[in-house]
Amino acid sequence: MNIVSLNKIEKHYQGVHALKGVNLELQQGKILGLFGHNGAGKTTTIKLILGLIKASSGEVRIFGKDPTSFRSRELRQQIGFLQENVSFYDHLTGFEVLHYFARLKKSDKKQCHQLLDQVGLNHAAKRRVKTYSKGMRQRLGLAQALLGKPKLLLLDEPTVGLDPIATQDFYKRIEQLKQQGCTIILCSHVLPGVEKYIDSAVIMGEGHLLAEGNLDDLRQKAELPVRLQLQGDIALPDNLAEKAYWNEQGLTLKVAMKEKMAVLRQVLSLPNLTNVDQYLPTLEDLYNHFSASTPAPRENS
Amino acid sequence: MNDIITVANKEFRDGLRNRWVSAISIIFALLAIGLAYFGSAAAGRVGFTSLSSTIVSLSSLAVFIIPLIAMMLSYDSIVGEDENGTLLLLMAYPLSRWQLLLGKMLGHGAIMAFSTLLGFGAAALIMGSFSATTSWSELSVAFFLFIVSAILLGWVFIAFAYIISVSVAEKSKAAGIALVTWFMFVLVFDLGLLGLLVTTQGDVNPQLFPYLLLLNPTDIFRLISITYFASEQVTGLMAVTQHVQFSTSTLFLYLLLWLVMPTAIALTLFNRREL
Numbered sequence: 001m002n003i004v005s006l007n008k009i010e011k012h013y014q015g016v017h018a019l020k021g022v023n024l025e026l027q028q029g030k031i032l033g034l035f036g037h038n039g040a041g042k043t044t045t046i047k048l049i050l051g052l053i054k055a056s057s058g059e060v061r062i063f064g065k066d067p068t069s070f071r072s073r074e075l076r077q078q079i080g081f082l083q084e085n086v087s088f089y090d091h092l093t094g095f096e097v098l099h100y101f102a103r104l105k106k107s108d109k110k111q112c113h114q115l116l117d118q119v120g121l122n123h124a125a126k127r128r129v130k131t132y133s134k135g136m137r138q139r140l141g142l143a144q145a146l147l148g149k150p151k152l153l154l155l156d157e158p159t160v161g162l163d164p165i166a167t168q169d170f171y172k173r174i175e176q177l178k179q180q181g182c183t184i185i186l187c188s189h190v191l192p193g194v195e196k197y198i199d200s201a202v203i204m205g206e207g208h209l210l211a212e213g214n215l216d217d218l219r220q221k222a223e224l225p226v227r228l229q230l231q232g233d234i235a236l237p238d239n240l241a242e243k244a245y246w247n248e249q250g251l252t253l254k255v256a257m258k259e260k261m262a263v264l265r266q267v268l269s270l271p272n273l274t275n276v277d278q279y280l281p282t283l284e285d286l287y288n289h290f291s292a293s294t295p296a297p298r299e300n301s
Numbered sequence: 302m303n304d305i306i307t308v309a310n311k312e313f314r315d316g317l318r319n320r321w322v323s324a325i326s327i328i329f330a331l332l333a334i335g336l337a338y339f340g341s342a343a344a345g346r347v348g349f350t351s352l353s354s355t356i357v358s359l360s361s362l363a364v365f366i367i368p369l370i371a372m373m374l375s376y377d378s379i380v381g382e383d384e385n386g387t388l389l390l391l392m393a394y395p396l397s398r399w400q401l402l403l404g405k406m407l408g409h410g411a412i413m414a415f416s417t418l419l420g421f422g423a424a425a426l427i428m429g430s431f432s433a434t435t436s437w438s439e440l441s442v443a444f445f446l447f448i449v450s451a452i453l454l455g456w457v458f459i460a461f462a463y464i465i466s467v468s469v470a471e472k473s474k475a476a477g478i479a480l481v482t483w484f485m486f487v488l489v490f491d492l493g494l495l496g497l498l499v500t501t502q503g504d505v506n507p508q509l510f511p512y513l514l515l516l517n518p519t520d521i522f523r524l525i526s527i528t529y530f531a532s533e534q535v536t537g538l539m540a541v542t543q544h545v546q547f548s549t550s551t552l553f554l555y556l557l558l559w560l561v562m563p564t565a566i567a568l569t570l571f572n573r574r575e576l
Contacts, residue, residue, distance in 0.1 A: 013575075047576065050392075050393045073395050073396075076393060083393075087386055088387060089385075091319060101394070
């Protein structure tokens with residue numbers, strides 16, 4: 001079942017043509033990474049999914065229903081949301097903030113304590129949010145998003161301000177939620193290290209979907225070269241020498257994906273080769289590739 | 302309904318915590334006791350004097366300060382949450398806009414009502430205990446009427462503040478507009494009416510003129526005290542009402558109307574606000 005489906009969405013928003021014919025489908029239990037520059041249309045997409053704004057044209061369906069309709073307020077019981085740069089109520093304690101939101105979501109006090117424990121804020125639960133660091137606020141925001149038992153999570157820049165350990169914890173938690181059947185949208189500029197956790201990625205630019213699919217699909221579509229890092233006192237044959245250059249780590253070869261195996265065989269047969277490292281294009285490379293390419297003009301049907 | 306109470310509850314606790322409630326109560330109590338005790342100082346006496354003159358002069362001072370406090374209390378209610386980022390978050394919850402707005406208004410209204418009751422109520426108790434000339438029954442009815450009308454006036458201006466708060470994008474702008482609104486209702490309107498009287502040399506239909514006062518909730522508030530103590534010598538703009546007598550309940554009805562209309566406008570505008 002599609003938890004989220006956007007069909008030919010156009011959105012004019014505050015004088016800007018924010019979304020231009022966006023189609024998107026997300027199945028239950030999948031994690032989607034939504035990437036793009038500022039102003040690419042990520043936040044507008046999230047607001048549409050939350051039903052906070054109406055599409056100018058096209059169809060938005062969440063759990064099969066229109067999120068802006070009056071009835072769908074009940075849907076929000078099942079949606080968790082963390083926005084960018086949330087600052088909460090400074091004069092309340094962490095627990096009080098969470099408890100306020102819990103009451104609005106018909107969740108109980110017990111879950112507040114559990115969640116504070118899970119995000120590692122138990123020791124600070126009785127301190128005012130004013131005294132929290134950015135990372136602590138972010139964790140409180142996460143706890144807030146997990147109130148109730150959300151079936152759909154929308155997280156905008158969830159790891160901003162988190163230290164590496166907290167980031168790891170966060171991703172572990174995301175994995176757990178996924179296993180429980182939760183559908184998750186992670187929204188970001190580029191997240192280093194997020195590749196392992198997402199099932200598919202969407203790259204947006206200027207209101208268009210520039211690319212969509214799992215990482216392998218995207219790599220094939222992008223046709224970015226594989227990078228081979230060679231070490232040792234070696235002399236390359238002529239056909240490879242023109243593709244090679246030196247950097248700090250040694251000799252680097254850039255090879256198209258389909259030539260990779262042929263080149264590898266050739267390289268491995270070289271005398272004096274001590275080590276080969278292979279680097280596939282990262283999400284960041286893909287992101288740069290797709291967002292640099294100008295969006296193809298589309299016809300509106 | 303539950304959600305409205307949850308929001309109102311938080312708002313009221315915020316008011317207690319950041320000392321709004323105690324500050325407003327103390328201001329009102331000092332104002333009332335001070336006026337009652339020193340009200341006749343100009344005539345060379347101090348001490349608790351007549352109840353009617355105390356209430357009338359109290360209402361002409363309160364008419365400045367209550368709207369100002371109400372505006373300061375709630376001008377940032379919605380726009381403040383928006384700047385904080387919590388408005389977007391709250392709207393992603395199973396909570397509709399009207400519930401949020403009414404909940405917050407209810408909370409602010411409760412702060413206003415509670416501190417008005419506390420402040421002026423305490424003043425009434427002190428006056429009753431020390432004044433030899435006023436009976437308790439007289440005092441309690443007069444103060445009850447005054448306190449109820451003062452609370453209503455506060456609510457009217459809270460509703461005005463909400464209209465401002467849902468229509469602007471920045472807190473500072475809301476503060477500015479709130480100040481101008483206060484100034485218009487409290488000063489400019491009456492000056493305009495006086496000017497009209499003077500330039501037309503009193504040639505305005507005397508039957509019509511008192512009704513113009515109903516266009517300003519602060520004037521309605523003052524009329525309530527004045528009509529209750531009809532015997533009191535009235536000067537200034539309020540004197541024009543001598544031609545038409547409004548009953549106290551009619552005046553309360555108009556004040557209620559002044560509460561309902563801006564609330565409805567605030568709700569409509571908030572529903573249209575883009576997030």
